[in-house]
Amino acid sequence: MSETNTKNKRLKHKENLRKKILEVAKELFLKHGYDSISIRKIADKIGISPTTIYLYYKDKSDVIYALHQEGFKMLATQFAMLRNVDEPFERLKAMGRSYIEFALENRDFYELMFIMREPIAFVNKNYACEWEEGGAAFEALLVTVADCKSRGYFKQADLHAMSLYIWATIHGICSLKLQGHLDHVVSAHFPEKEHQLNLEKAFDTLVLILRSIQ
Amino acid sequence: MSETNTKNKRLKHKENLRKKILEVAKELFLKHGYDSISIRKIADKIGISPTTIYLYYKDKSDVIYALHQEGFKMLATQFAMLRNVDEPFERLKAMGRSYIEFALENRDFYELMFIMREPIAFVNKNYACEWEEGGAAFEALLVTVADCKSRGYFKQADLHAMSLYIWATIHGICSLKLQGHLDHVVSAHFPEKEHQLNLEKAFDTLVLILRSIQ
DNA sequence: AAATATAATTAACAGTGTTAATATTTTAAA
DNA sequence: TTTAAAATATTAACACTGTTAATTATATTT
The missing domain is CATH 1.10.10.60 (Homeodomain-like)
Structure with a gap:
């Protein structure tokens, strides 16, 4: 006892x-x-x-990997709130906005989760399995894209390729924004433009394009 | 004397x-x-x-910034070879492929140029001006997208937003690939697929989409 | 040849992750 | 309850890191 x-x-x-x-x-x-x-x-x-x-x-990268996992829990919590959005294309847009919001409000975490190599190197060398948390987030995207397809969206494109493409685009937007490249390069060519809008404009372009290929 | x-x-x-x-x-x-x-x-x-x-x-980040500039010279050299591609949409595709090729064949340089924060932090704190080399590369993209527009492509979209969008997408693809996220996440969901094709498929999806919104 | 710039060095500071050997504390058995 | 064992924590040390101040060596000019 x-x-x-x-x-x-x-x-x-x-x-x-x-x-x-x-x-x-x-x-x-x-x-x-x-x-x-x-x-x-x-x-x-x-x-x-x-x-x-x-x-x-085990070592420092183990601590950092634990931090990495924390971040994915946060993102999963944010995504979970979108499950009640029934119309799949609306849900897809909401997920995109949610992802971007997460990146902007948790810049350091986003960097750790999707940009830095250290955490994924740790899991590769120690667990030898996959990347559960990231996989779950991607699955949420896959399901939504599949729902979109079942309602007539993205007819010509492959589910797999389409999901990957959407993730890559939104990650690209976030990544360029966070590293300062977005405002930097664009302000050099468009000094009069408002920098804050670059990100929104890029996202709107994606939505516009996705809608037009319906 | x-x-x-x-x-x-x-x-x-x-x-x-x-x-x-x-x-x-x-x-x-x-x-x-x-x-x-x-x-x-x-x-x-x-x-x-x-x-x-x-x-x-001046310090270590000065050395690293010099390396950063080296990388941009390399990319500019690669881009310069595409000037003789007359048809603008073909040139746009070629630029995309060239960019991806650069990223895959010079992984460390790509990381330094577009992913890491250190070099751009150095130029911000020391030169207080802009990022010439990156700006030149973006200008090449802008010109090509403008040419596309003048031939009837991308009618609905803004030149500025469209260029940014294209860069973000291709950077996103490269970034996810280089950090290992692409293969990692996808292999978890599609164990039977060939990983090498993920990148090509994402790029092909972009081209497909860009063509379809002509 | 002496004085003066320029260039390069040594020594040191304040950090970093990490390991081996040692000490302390807590638990289990006699 | 006292003793042996196990778990936990610490100190000291190693091999690194970027960077600065003070000093020495080298080359140029007077």
Whole structure:
């Protein structure tokens, strides 16, 4: 009885400290960016020794991968709210807007999830399996595109290719925006234009095009 | 006479060492990736002291920015070969293929040029102007899209928005491919498909769509 | 040849991730 | 309850990183 009790306490403590490490890592990440996530800084903030962290995470990229997973949970939560949009093309548009909104409001997380190589390199070398969270998000897109097709949209295109294409386009828009390329290049050629609108205009163009190929 | 001569010699020596530093940095970059570009490693390879590099480049991000510029020269060279393609839509397709080819054959350079934040942060903080090389590449796209429009393509869409959209789409395809997301996510859902084709299929979808909205 | 620029170096600072050896604390058995 | 064992945490150290200030060496000019 008391054995299992103490065991549970230890397990709970382990879990708590593991969570605490992730929490502090997230705090550093959101406050001062990716580069200032440091094992030593995390340890200092918690009040433990840097090496203790290695008892809870394999290495630094393990911590970063945990952060990566956090981000996908956030995105999944946002996507889940769109399930009640019945008309598939409307849902597709809403997903696009939601994705862009996520990218703009969680820039660092988006970078970690879709731009940086480190987290996916970690999962490749350690788990040797696939990328569950990302796969789930892509599945949501696939289902919606399939629904669109069943209602007469995108007749000429392959489901697989079409989904990939849509994701690539919206990711491209977000990626260029976040890295500053969008405003930078465009302002050089269109100094009079309002930069904030570039992203919206690119998205509207996608919607326009998708509608026109119905 | 002899004064200017010795002055020239010194200037030449300065230029040569500056070039040598960049050359070695490029070598390290291409052989072992971005992360193994280190001031100390560059210095060791040349046989000079690490601090000497600071007499030729402001700091590490200055070296990396120089590498960044190298990449844009390479891309410009590749684009220049397409000027003789007369039919604008054919030229647009060729540019897209050329861009993708560049990304696949110079993965590290592409990452440095369009994905990483460091070089553009450097130019922002130091030159306070714009991003010439990138601007030139975008201008080439703009001109081609304008030519397409003048021949009846993309009637409904704005030149500006359309160009941005095309760039974003192709960049998105390249970006997802290079970071491994493309194959990773898709293979989870389509294990039987050939991964190499994902990129081509996404590009073909773009071309199909662009043609259909003529 | 001496004075003066220029160029390059050494030494040091303040960081980084990570490992091996050691100490401490907690749990289980005698 | 005391002792052996297991789990947990720490210190010290290694091998790196970019970068700066002070110093030395080299080349140019007076």
